[in-house]
Amino acid sequence: MSTYIDVADEAAPARKAARPTGFAQVAPALAFVAIFFIFPVIALLLRSVMEPAFGFGNYAELLGSETYLKIFGNTFIVSGVVTVLSLLIGFPVAWTLAIMPARWSSVVFAILLLSMWTNLLARTYAWMVLLQRTGLINKVLIGMGLIDKPLALVNNLTGVTIGMTYIMLPFIILPLHGVIKKIDPAVLQAAALCGASRLQCLTRILIPLAAPGMMAGALMVFVMSLGYYVTPSLLGGTANMMLAELIAQFVQSLVNWGMGGAAAFVLLVVTLTLYAVQLRLFRVQSTGGR
Amino acid sequence: MLLNFDRLGWWKYVLLAITVLTAAFLLLPILFIAALSFGSSQWLIFPPPGWTWRWYAELLSDPQWLASAWTSFKIASIVTVLSVLLGLVTSFGLVRGKFMFRDALKALFLTPMILPVVVFAVALYAFFLRIGLGGTLVGFVLSHLVLALPFSILSITGALEGFDKSIEDAAVLCGASPLEAKIRVTLPAISHGLFSAAVFSFLTSWDEVVVAIFMASPTLQTLPVKVWATLRQDLTPVVAAASTLLILLTVMLMTLAATVRKVLKK
Numbered sequence: 001m002s003t004y005i006d007v008a009d010e011a012a013p014a015r016k017a018a019r020p021t022g023f024a025q026v027a028p029a030l031a032f033v034a035i036f037f038i039f040p041v042i043a044l045l046l047r048s049v050m051e052p053a054f055g056f057g058n059y060a061e062l063l064g065s066e067t068y069l070k071i072f073g074n075t076f077i078v079s080g081v082v083t084v085l086s087l088l089i090g091f092p093v094a095w096t097l098a099i100m101p102a103r104w105s106s107v108v109f110a111i112l113l114l115s116m117w118t119n120l121l122a123r124t125y126a127w128m129v130l131l132q133r134t135g136l137i138n139k140v141l142i143g144m145g146l147i148d149k150p151l152a153l154v155n156n157l158t159g160v161t162i163g164m165t166y167i168m169l170p171f172i173i174l175p176l177h178g179v180i181k182k183i184d185p186a187v188l189q190a191a192a193l194c195g196a197s198r199l200q201c202l203t204r205i206l207i208p209l210a211a212p213g214m215m216a217g218a219l220m221v222f223v224m225s226l227g228y229y230v231t232p233s234l235l236g237g238t239a240n241m242m243l244a245e246l247i248a249q250f251v252q253s254l255v256n257w258g259m260g261g262a263a264a265f266v267l268l269v270v271t272l273t274l275y276a277v278q279l280r281l282f283r284v285q286s287t288g289g290r
Numbered sequence: 291m292l293l294n295f296d297r298l299g300w301w302k303y304v305l306l307a308i309t310v311l312t313a314a315f316l317l318l319p320i321l322f323i324a325a326l327s328f329g330s331s332q333w334l335i336f337p338p339p340g341w342t343w344r345w346y347a348e349l350l351s352d353p354q355w356l357a358s359a360w361t362s363f364k365i366a367s368i369v370t371v372l373s374v375l376l377g378l379v380t381s382f383g384l385v386r387g388k389f390m391f392r393d394a395l396k397a398l399f400l401t402p403m404i405l406p407v408v409v410f411a412v413a414l415y416a417f418f419l420r421i422g423l424g425g426t427l428v429g430f431v432l433s434h435l436v437l438a439l440p441f442s443i444l445s446i447t448g449a450l451e452g453f454d455k456s457i458e459d460a461a462v463l464c465g466a467s468p469l470e471a472k473i474r475v476t477l478p479a480i481s482h483g484l485f486s487a488a489v490f491s492f493l494t495s496w497d498e499v500v501v502a503i504f505m506a507s508p509t510l511q512t513l514p515v516k517v518w519a520t521l522r523q524d525l526t527p528v529v530a531a532a533s534t535l536l537i538l539l540t541v542m543l544m545t546l547a548a549t550v551r552k553v554l555k556k
Contacts, residue, residue, distance in 0.1 A: 022387015026395060029380040029439065037402060037436050040417035041410065093312045096305040099295045108313050115316040117540050119497045121517050122533035126319030129326065129334050129525055136322070136336045169316060185293040198301065201292050227406025229500050234521060244408040251412050252504075264409045271406055 045268070048261030058262035068246070072266075075243040078157055078232070079225035082164040083218050086172045089165070091214065094176035095206075116170040124231045127163045128154060131235070155237030163235045164225055171224065172217040179213025180206075212281070219278045223271050243267050320537060327530035334525060345531040355532065358516040365427065365512060366495040369434045373491035374484060376435075377442030384443070385450040396447070403440045407500040410436070415504040425507025433505055434495040441490035449483020450476075482554040489547045493540060 048058050062068050097105050115123070130136050131153035138150040153159050183206070191201050207214075229244035236242065241249070243263065250260030295302065322336070327345055329338025349355050384396050402410065414433050415424065423429035453476060461471035477484070499514035506515045513536065520529050 020387070020389030022383040022392075023389040025379050025383030025387060026389075027383075029376050029399060029443075030395065032376070033399060033402075033436070033439070036414065036417075036432050037410065040413035041405070044409075044413035044416055047416070089308070089312055092305050092308045096309040099293050099298075100306075100309075101295065108309060111313045111317050113544065114541065115320065117493060117497075117544060118320055119514065119533065119536040119540065121499055121514050121521070122323055122536050123319050125517070125521060125525070125529055125533055126323045128521070129530075130319065130322060132525075134333075134335075139336075166315065166319070169312065173312075180293075183293065188292050198292065198299070206292050223404075227408060229408045230518070244406065247408055247412055248503075251415065257416060260412060264412055267406050268409055271404070275404055 041268075044257075044261045045265050046261075047257045048259075048265050051258035051261075058258045059266075062259065062262050062266065068263075071241050071243060071246050074157065074240060075226055078160050078164065078242065079222050081161050082168055082225045083222045085161070085165045086168045086221050087214060087218050090169055090172035090176055090217070091210070093169075094173045095180055095210075097173070097177045098180040112170045112173060120167070120230055123167065124163055124234050127159070127166065128234060131159050131162065154235055155240075157236065157240050159235040160232045160240065160242070163231045164228065167228075167231060168221045168225065172221050175217045175220070176210065176213050179210055183209050215281070216278055219274055223274045223278075227267055227271060323530050324534050324537065326527060327534040329527065329530075332527065334527060334530070345527045348528050349531045349535075352528075355513075355516060355528075358511050358513045359535075361427075361430075361510060362496055362513040365430045365434060366492045368431050369438050369495040370488050370492045372431070372435055373438040373442040374446075374487050377439060377446050377487050377491075378484065380439075380443055381446040381450050385447050386455070396443075399443050400440045402436050407437070411501040411504045414501065418505070424505065425510055427510065430502065430505050430510070430512070433501045434498055437498060437501065438491035438494040441494055442487040445486040445490060446480065446483045449480035449486075453479050482551055485550055485554065486547065489543055493543060496539065497536070 049056060051058075093108075097108055100108075132138075133150040133152070135153075137153060138147075141147045142150065151158075153162070187209070188201055188205055191205050196204070227244055228242070229248060232240075232242040233245045233248075236245075244267070247260055247263045247267065250256045250263060254260075292298065292301075298305065326334055326336065326338070328341050328343070329336065330340040330342040330344070331338045380399065384392065384399075411433075414436075418424040418429050418433075423432070457479070458471045458476050461475045462468055466474065497514065498512075499518055502512045502515045503518060506512065511519070513532065517529055517532055517536075520526065520532075
């Protein structure tokens with residue numbers, strides 16, 4: 001009986017090509033996304049070359065001023081350090097998760113997901129309190145005799161780095177876990193049988209086999225870090241601005257839409273370029289960024 | 291050898307130690323905030339000198355906190371309904387339709403997930419200033435819907451791709467109308483996808499802060515905006531209480547989602 005439907009479908013291939021199906025169902029969402037997503041973003045970017053005068057003046061000012069370059073520097077350095085730290089901590093955790101007994105790994109997974117879905121502000125607030133001069137971290141370090149005076153851990157880039165690494169860890173552990181899980185243990189067994197030591201197996205087989213996943217995850221964490229707004233502005237303080245906060249400040253306090261649009265365009269181009277690289281090289285799906 | 295947990299030797303303990311420490315690192319701030327919200331010290335001293343409900347009482351007696359929580363809940367609920375409905379219709383078109391640029395369109399619908407939120411927030415702020423939607427409930431709903439819709443489309447297309455359409459066709463051949471077959475056969479079969487779409491949409495809106503900061507007006511703000519504004523002034527324990535309530539709702543929804551998913555998959 002079902003062939004009846006197939007025959008009906010194939011009987012008129014010319015008509016099928018001429019009359020697309022299903023577009024009407026996609027049209028409302030397309031209209032919505034066009035009006036409330038694509039149009040506003042393009043309009044903002046247009047303002048960067050229209051205001052105050054037509055041309056690339058805003059970009060020249062943005063890339064020619066030492067203050068703004070320092071903010072770009074902050075953004076890239078913090079994102080880079082956060083990426084390296086996430087990778088260094090995330091790789092062993094993802095590796096352990098891939099091979100440890102399921103009973104235990106499900107507990108770690110639950111913690112990873114809980115942390116990922118816990119309100120970003122709540123987690124950032126926790127670090128503001130934990131890292132302050134009289135906070136728990138300083139107290140513990142002094143109590144252990146490791147330091148004499150409290151360290152300045154917040155309102156600077158150290159605080160931003162700690163808070164951001166904390167937020168990015170699940171985003172690197174989860175995809176890496178998937179990559180390591182897919183590696184065939186027989187490859188490592190063969191290497192061991194041929195006399196490779198544990199360290200050789202790690203550096204010559206496991207890490208190279210996981211490398212594409214590590215690169216993809218690292219790129220994703222780097223890109224997400226570049227655009228974060230909430231955590232850097234709360235943990236960094238006003239003196240250590242990052243790119244997202246600069247954009248917000250241009251628009252909110254300075255009401256300079258031209259410069260705000262230009263800074264947004266720089267962030268957008270870097271983000272989309274790195275995503276394109278990632279898609280080209282690794283074909284790994286990615287999620288979320290605040 | 292390296293992928294066999296029992297044959298790792300002493301490496302096993304190193305790896306386990308790193309994993310346990312990392313899990314503790316991830317869990318610590320969440321538990322810390324929950325503990326602080328019951329601590330009696332105004333200065334957030336830990337361990338606190340005593341335990342108290344005072345901050346919750348302050349939170350619940352302040353009309354501003356209550357109003358912002360109610361606003362958040364209202365917006366998230368409306369966004370959830372719209373996001374699931376729009377996501378459902380769109381997913382049918384994306385999975386079963388045949389038209390040009392279908393894959394490109396699907397990618398387009400997911401871009402709000404990868405674009406830096408601050409860029410979108412600033413762009414929409416400018417747009418809404420012009421058309422007068424800034425600081426309105428409609429403005430909040432529309433902006434959160436842009437961010438929630440990708441999660442909805444991902445969940446529902448995923449479920450729909452896993453559903454064998456010939457079952458729906460069979461219902462039609464047995465005499466059901468195409469719409470009836472969709473409602474009585476297909477929808478129950480993809481209900482786990484619809485449910486995930488609802489949970490993700492709700493949480494996306496409930497937890498959203500960057501766009502909300504730009505959308506908010508003095509008279510209309512969501513709970514995260516109120517937390518944000520308070521945090522910029524001081525680190526009062528009332529924020530710990532508010533944060534704990536935000537976390538509690540997330541935990542409840544996630545537990546519910548996990549349970550329902552288990553039941554629906556059976």
